[in-house]
Amino acid sequence: MTHVVTQPCDGCRYTDCVVVCPVECFYEGPTMLYIHPDECIDCEACVPECPVEAIFHEDDVPEEWQSFVQLNAEKCEDAENITERQEPLKKDD
Numbered sequence: 001m002t003h004v005v006t007q008p009c010d011g012c013r014y015t016d017c018v019v020v021c022p023v024e025c026f027y028e029g030p031t032m033l034y035i036h037p038d039e040c041i042d043c044e045a046c047v048p049e050c051p052v053e054a055i056f057h058e059d060d061v062p063e064e065w066q067s068f069v070q071l072n073a074e075k076c077e078d079a080e081n082i083t084e085r086q087e088p089l090k091k092d093d
Helices: 067-076
Strands: 004-007 027-028 034-037 056-057
Touching: 004 034, 004 067, 034 067
Parallel strands: none
Antiparallel strands: 004 056, 027 034
16 A cells, blocks of 8 residues: 555645655655655655645545546656655745
């Protein structure tokens, strides 16, 4: 089982979750983060750290964001692993 980063992360890309991950399974895309499904150990350390509540267990991803389960798996293949906190992107108001 794995956790999944969903729509609320797109455009803000907070990295608070990255620094608490014991297995470094986060990957950085241009506008959001992704969790590698084969690396995540389902520890849930990242969930409370996400200020936009974008991380869900794959079994609990809301219906409207189900496509993010596959998206995380696909994007991790080409994205760079991220292990340190970075400045978040600025969302347009």
